[in-house]
Structure formats: structure tokens, C-alpha cells
Amino acid sequence: MTVRTLMACGAMLLASSAVAQTATHTGAHNPAVKSTTAAPVAAPANGANSFTQDQARGRLTKAxxxxxxxxxxxxxxxxxxxxxxxxxxxxxxxxxxxNVTAR
Incomplete structure (x- = not known):
């Protein structure tokens, strides 16, 4: 009886990991900002900016x-x-x- 139980548990683990690996992302992938500190860079990246004016001012102040x-x-x-x-x-x-730029 325990052999069947172990085999069933093993099959469930394999099936769940296979399902987890099939997830795909479609379209452009833009990961969230990972840090709350502003990083100085040579040139800003173009893209849709979700920072509010107050958040932008705060990041520049922190920099x-x-x-x-x-x-x-x-x-x-x-x-x-x-x-x-x-x-x-x-x-x-x-x-x-x-990212923060200055000139």
C-alpha cells in the first residue's frame, strides 16, 4: 500500500512542476523597478513612465x-x-x- 502512495505522490509532484514550467509571457516584458534608490546612468531609457511627478521629484532628491x-x-x-x-x-x-541622468 505504501508503494502505491509513494508512486502517486511522485507522479503529482512531476505533474505540478511540468505545469509550472509551461507558463509563458506574451508581449513586451518590463520588469518592475527592483530598487528604491536612483541609479545614475549616461542616457535615460525611453518607455512608458508610471512615476508621478512627486515620485520623480522624490527619486531625484534621493539621488x-x-x-x-x-x-x-x-x-x-x-x-x-x-x-x-x-x-x-x-x-x-x-x-x-x-535611472537618473544629469547634464
Whole structure:
């Protein structure tokens, strides 16, 4: 009796792992932002940006910019504005991945 039970349990485990492996993702896959800290990059990534203006300002502030202002989302989905860092006013950007750019 125990041999049948073990075989049945083994068959159920194999069947459940096979079902789990058949899941597929269709369309564009854009993983969620994994970190709450802003990463500095050379160029922002274009894409649909779900950050609100206040969230964008907060991320730029966390990245070390003060007096972040004039934030607007451009046609590429990048939040752009100005901020002060090390006493200099610079143009800043925040892409949909949470990456910060400055020039």
C-alpha cells in the first residue's frame, strides 16, 4: 500500500512542476523597478513612465539633487527638469526604470 502512495505522490509532484514550467509571457516584458534608490546612468531609457511627478521629484532628491523643479514628462516618457547639486544648477532626468541622468 505504501508503494502505491509513494508512486502517486511522485507522479503529482512531476505533474505540478511540468505545469509550472509551461507558463509563458506574451508581449513586451518590463520588469518592475527592483530598487528604491536612483541609479545614475549616461542616457535615460525611453518607455512608458508610471512615476508621478512627486515620485520623480522624490527619486531625484534621493539621488542628491536639491530644489528639483520644472519637472515635465517628455514624449519619450522621461521626467525632465532642473536641480541643484554641489552648488550647480543642472538639467536632470528620470526614466521609467528609475535611472537618473544629469547634464
Amino acid at each position: 542628491g539633487y536639491r530644489n528639483v523643479s520644472a519637472l515635465t514628462k517628455d514624449k519619450d516618457g522621461v521626467w525632465r527638469g532642473t536641480g541643484i547639486r554641489a552648488g550647480k544648477t543642472v538639467r536632470v532626468g528620470l526614466d521609467y526604470k528609475g
